[in-house]
Amino acid sequence: MSLERTPQQERLTAIVRRFPQSKIVVVGDLVADQFLYGEISRVSREAPVLILRYERTETTPGGAANCACNLAALDARAVIIGVVGEDEAGNALLEKLGESDVERGGIVSSPSVRTTTKVRVLAGQIHSTRQQVIRIDYEGHPLAESGLREQLHARMREEVETAAAVIISDYNYGLADAEMVEAIREATRERNIPVLVDSRFGLSRFTGFTSGTPNEDEVEHVLGRQFAAVRDLEATGKEIRAQ
Secondary structure, three states: OOOOOOHHHHHHHHHHHOHHHOEEEEEEOEEEEEEEEEEEEEEOOOOOOEEEEEEEEEEEEEEHHHHHHHHHHOOOEEEEEEEEEOOHHHHHHHHHHHHOOOEEEEEEEEOOOOOEEEEEEEEEOOOOOOEEEEEEEEOOOOOOOHHHHHHHHHHHHHHHOOOOEEEEEEOOOOOOOHHHHHHHHHHHHOOOOOEEEEEOOOHHHOOOOOEEOOOHHHHHHHHOOOOOOHHHHHHHHHHHHHO
């Protein structure tokens, strides 16, 4: 088997090797992914449901926070711009970001915001693998305070001044709204740095940036049709690259 690298692999390797010298700003929706573990003890007498004896809850960074942690794991200088609530989930998320060496100076904490939290309940017996039985979402609302949005815009502009690239991580929870997108355009226009977009079913709103990273469902949403087979997806990719 040949170990010779293709030009694309060489280019990717060179990019990754530059990560330790690169400051990358992530702008987007912060999510607290929580995993609630418990042991099934018995069936309830109140209803035909299982009773879960609570064991522990673990919080991990999700959404844009997960993107920033991945960058930090590649030794990039990851800076995140976002908002959390002054609640238990928000505090746990900030702690985890700090443990991952993500710079948190661009995060605004507000008592008027609820941290978007996704709780996955994992149940099982003591000697069995825990399996997810339900997910409960506590979704944040679009930012209503103009002062809060102005704080985020100001912190974004300050960090972008010395950034090598910007990533917009949009999970449709309102941070990457039209005002923020335009502010990012203005902040990056003269510097001519790459702006990459990962958007949950909103990619068509982010025109004029360097590139996007949609999955198959999101491409189908943008184009307004479903792919009958893999070859249809490949053909569409060729059409997009030709444009």
